[in-house]
Amino acid sequence: MRRYPGTLLFEPGSVLTKNGDPYKVFTPFWRACRVATPPKAPLARPDAIAWQEPPDAGDTLDDWQLRPSKPDWAAGWGEHWEPGSAGAHRRLQRFLEEAIDRYAEDRDRPDRDGTSRLSPHLHAGDISPRTVWDAAQRVAGGHGAAAKAVDKFLAELGWREFSYQLLSFFPTLGAKNFKADFDAFPWADDKDGLAAWQTGRTGYPLVDAGLRELWATGYMHNRVRMVTASFLTKHLRVHWREGEAWFWDTLVDADMANNCAGWQWVAGSGADAAPYFRIFNPVAQGEKFDPDGAYVRHWIPELAQLPDKYLNKPWEAPAHILEAAGVVLGRDYPAPIVEHKAARQAALDAYGEITGKR
Template identity: 60%
Template sequence: MTTTIYLFRNDLRLADLPGLAAAAANGPVLPVYILDDDAAGDRAHGGASRWWLHHSLRALAADIAAGGGQLVLRSGDTVSCLQELAAVSGAGAIHFSRSYSPWERALETRLRQEFDGGVHLKRFPGVLLHEPESIANQTGEPFKVFTPFWRHCRRQNGPGLPLRTPSGVTWSKPQSSSDSLEDWALLPRNPDWAAHWPKLWTPGTAGARHALEQFLRHRLQRYASGRDHPAENATSRLSPHLRFGEISPREIWHKARELAARNPQQQDQVDKFLSELGWREFSYHLLYHFPTIPEKPFKEQFSDFPWLGNQAQLRAWQRGQTGYPVVDAGMRELWHTGYMHNRIRMVTASFLSKHLLTHWRAGERWFWDTLVDADPASNTCSWQWVAGSGADAAPYFRIFNPVIQGEKFDADGAYVRHWVPEVARLPDRWLHRPWEATDEVLSAAGVVLGDNYPRPLVDHRQAREAALSAYQQIRSG
């Protein structure tokens, strides 16, 4: 029987993987992962993602080893690596799951061109609930607004049941050496800023399934109301597991639907949760149909937006030193954990793009490097949405007021006090607006503005007027 190479990409799991199941049904399987930073270019994994990738690959390798196989690791040009592995293994086929970013699509085109002969190349679904070409509006065009997109998706036949892990896989014995995961140096050194992350995260399929089980069992019932409050443990935290494909969206979908069938009173919570999967789908829908979206504004008028790009202000934002406590709390949570609560992602992104008039690409790139769930579709589309230049974006004049956002969604200050201890002793009334407190209040709380905590980089009202004035320029230009 002929060996099939299974090329892992953004699908680091064994269950619900159609390409792997088909390969296992045909004979021996050689499992391979190739780190191709040159092909990815400026979309190579950022620092936080590389940490996750290291641990996710280690978990996948352990899962394969439990069945008697060995995950082959290679770094370098994907085509060259596959050609060499196919030659030494005698592989007659290469299977892989489809990917959607521009660089991954270009790589797939190159693979088809290079393997046009003896080795059969086959691409499979497995990353999304619906393939992008299968969803279109009444005129056959791609959707540009989320609500009708998701309504259309919900009217389709539900995603098929997830496939089980193939039983009795015959793993092909590697005929050539594998790279060492440690030699790839994916983990940070000098300093090891992620030394505490194993206490926060468990990459791999087992960690993904545990996270889903804990969410459905303990937190789903308050998801719709609690998901906007960053101090509450009300969200699933599944995004990095989805980003690396350690669990399939179909498995999440059906597990959530099964819970709703058993507990109809939680149907609304399930629907709200699944709509977040829908936003992920919509982001990939946009990325596929509009592949320039990572670099260019979806709304062309924003090509002429007069961004300021103050580098000192950008660095202050990155370090969580803007003088707005809820913004600073979010940026510090990001640096410390590789993650940021979704509500706070919107607040911090709005602050950078609309208060500081710094190009959304600068913020998106910072998130790309610091988020463990940095996703080529969701990260880009969400940044453009907040900046006002994206599909389905809120009107530009809707500018998040960081004070009101803090007072509304962190009313008791638990989130800010955890991440911004400099202001923790301030009374609730002044916690989100310390510059308005009296000298006596500040002194009693140990806050010295401009010394141990910065004054606001900008005044909200003036920043809002400047943003609206900039927007008016491109409207009338």
């Protein structure tokens, strides 16, 4: 196989453990990357390119009718994305000017425009990670206060490097559990649960907001990706491959390495994964990371009039509060499809079956 470096900052195999093995844990991997030879600065744009004239005009892209029409499921995407190199560079510039200083705090807030949203551009090659790395380093060099935020941002690019490295050395990452013990995990065959999750009708507002954001824009905030993935694989115990397949079909940044590494990380079956028993509480996550409820209210307008106190747990709202907010649970918005504590316990019991600690 011949490689043409450009997709990554560090080619797979260029940063290995002392024994010459691939890293399976992120922190030492990234530490080693940070002391390795830094990525080369991006080349300047050429003044001109001597294109070969095509033999004949051929088809235009429109001739191929690749855009969805029946239905046009990408109708709203134009508001959110500007595909191509110019759009990618504008996005990077805006992020560096307006958000990178607060990245360390804001990156976990789905209600804020606090991350770069470069993922589809990095995936499609609209912009190279070397360009992003170089531009971010310049910000860090420019004023000291930003250095911590820039480091955090570079570490996220580092997770991308780590995922690609894993996929390169373990090419079955998209199909098989990285940790073989998970092969015996008693996943549930819950088609109704999966459909409720896919369509944003689980009755848990943060989870539903994320899935609706995904459907409408092709994107979901990273914090919410973790919460929704945890809900599917733990509260519903549906196999991570089902969620991975849904994200693959719907994400504008769908990327084999990042997606399967992300799903296996959340499910607990991956390299350096979150332990399976770390089960996100979707109510607490909503209250913590969307404290004013702006994200949930945007994506679930039927709950917009609920007071903050009940926004992430409408089933606890007294009847008069639901009535004042114009919400009838089960009619305007679903009742929760599982009860958090019971689902959590069932997930832990299932995990006990593969660890022998029931």
